[in-house]
Amino acid sequence: MHGLAHRESESGEGTYVTTHAGAEAGSAITITEGPRGVPLLGNLPAFGKDPLAFFERLRERGDVVRWRFGPSPALFIAHPEHIGELLTEVENTFDQPDLGIAIRTLLGNGVVVAKGRDWRRKRSLVQPSVRPKQVRSYAATMAECAVALADSWDDGRRIDIKKEMAALTQLIAVRTIFGADTAADAEAIGRAMDVAQQEIGAELSGIGALLPDWIPTPGRARIKRATAVIDAEVARVVSRHRDGGEDRPDLLSRLLTARDETGAHLSDREIRDETVTLYIGGHETTSSTLVWAWYLLSRNEKVRRTLTEELDRVLADHEPGYDDYASLTYTQAVVKETLRLYPTIWLLTGIAKEGATLGGTRIPPGTRVWSSQWATHRDPRWxxxxxxxxxxxxxxxDDAEPAEKIPEYAWYPFGGGPRVCLGTRFALVEAVLVLAVLARRYDLDVEPEEIRPVPSLTLQPDREVRARVRARGSEGRS
Structure with missing residues (x-):
């Protein structure tokens, strides 16, 4: 870890000094004043205009920066040690905050949103469905769906990668969550999810973040309509599962049969909430990661060449499966580096409770503490x-050490601590296997226009990502 450091920074607001907290346990932190906000709204206008750039500017000011989210005091933390404190102490000295009506409308009170005893109960019921043993059973479906997509592509074809990856991960999600023989309307769910994501992003970074839940807005009306589409489809599929009676290997069936320590099942509403949560984790996050991976590979020929060399060497004449995952080390590194530069989840926050501290300094109860994967993942110190x-x-x-000494919690695209994303293993295996299937056969040459990230529920491209499919066989390999 880095010790105490001082530097001067320049901005349009003048010169200021920032102090980075020491990494030794118990050392006091220095809280740097953030940019001056406006009455009532605080720094919300600057945050809403470009949240990613806003958090990068705060990171440049210091490791702990005071700002105002509307009228409420807030802290931004940038140092991995403090991020680790926040994430590991959630449910103890930091509380899971209310994430807003837009997110609650979509996710209900699922495991991502629930708190305290209710969260612990739901986590214990959902976790067995996504353990490594279960992910192994889903890997074949992931690869089969990717092979089917690869078979549908032709050399020279122009595609929208964003659309293709969304359709692929939707299919994988539908089959692994609902079962291959229970055809959910993936297209309708996908359209509704797109609307929900846009409205969640707008609510989070706009004036809607300060409005009481009871105030109607056009955006809130849109997300309610989108959620109604999702609810109707989930209810239909759940009903078919209940009527089927047979034992199925999919996630939904495991949720329907799960029992807590009292022997109780999840209620219909809880099944709905966890199913939607799993769908987002298994579809939206992986789809976004794959789009950014293709974008980055297209602009880095050396990386693309090293990737395909590994795929040729490890896979030879067979399609990838779960047992190949551990051997695809460079493919894993491509996914991990993609998640560093374009983390699907770009923001985490918690609220200090009595006894909360950061770096040995007491944090007043009620203070909202923010961290941003986007800002920390791009910190030149790490x-x-x-x-x-x-x-x-x-x-x-050669000494089995990482090529760079990267501190714990300098990379946290799936969060960390007790509330780390339950679908982490599922998402990583899916991204690696899909990338391996497709990159083994094709290069995707993305058109030269710059693609910018848009922060919503996840980090999405701001437009279509158009590319030309180029079969590797056209360069001497079939």
């Missing part, structure tokens, strides 16, 4: 050439 796409930084050297 990453050499931080804006560059270099999967090699994650590979072990």
């Amino acid at each position: 990453y050499g050439d931080a804006d560059a796409f270099r999967p090699e930084r994650w590979l072990a050297d």
Whole structure:
């Protein structure tokens, strides 16, 4: 870890000094004043205009920066040690905050939103469905769906990668969550999810974040209509599962049969909430990761060549499966580096309770503490050439040590601590296997226009991602 450091920074608001907290346990932190806000709204206008750039500017001011989310006091933390304190102490000295009516409308009171005893109960019921043993059973479906997509592509075809990856991960989600023989309307769910994501992003970074739940807005009306579509489809599929009676290997069946310590099942409403949560985790996050991976690979020929060399060597003449995952180390590094530069989840927050501390300094109860994967993942203190796409930084050297000394919680695309994303393993295996299937056969040459990330529920491209499919066989390999 880095020790105490001082530096001067320049901005349009003048010169200021920032102090980075020491990494030794119990050392006091220095809280730096953030940019001056406006009456009532605080820093919300600047945050809403460009949340990613806003958090990068705060990171440049210091490791702990005071700002105002509307009229409420808030802290932004950038140092991995403090991020680790926040994430590991959620449910103890930091509380899971109310994430807003838009997120609650979509997710209900699922495991991502629930708190305290209710969260612990739901986590214990959902977790067995996504353990490594279960993920192994889903891997074949992931690869089969990717192979079917690869078979449908032709050399020279122009595609929208965003649309193709969304359709692929929707199909994988439908089959792994609902079962291959229970055809959910993936297209209708996908359209509704797109609307929900847009409205969640708008609510989070706009004036809607300060409005009471009872105030109607056009955006809130849109997300309610989108959620109604999702609810109707989930209810239909759940009903078919209940009527089927047979034992199924999918996630939904495992949720329907799960029992808590009292022997009680999840209620219909809880089944709905957890199913939607799993769908988002299994579809939206992986789809976004794959889009950004293709975008980065298209702009880094050396990385793309190293990736395909590994795929040829490890897979030879067979399609990838779960047993190949551990051997695809460079493919894993490509996914991990993609998640560093374009983390699907770009923001985490908690509320200080009595006894909360950061770096040995007491944090007043009620203070909202924010961290941003986007800002921390691009911090040059932890990453050499931080804006560059270099999967090699994650590979072990001859001494089996990472190529760069990256502190714990300098990379946390799935969160961390007790509330780490339950679907982490599922998402990583899915991204690696899908990338392996498709990149083994094709290069995708993305058109040269810059694609910008849009922060909503997840980090999405701001437009279609158009590309030309180029069969590797056209360069001497079939």
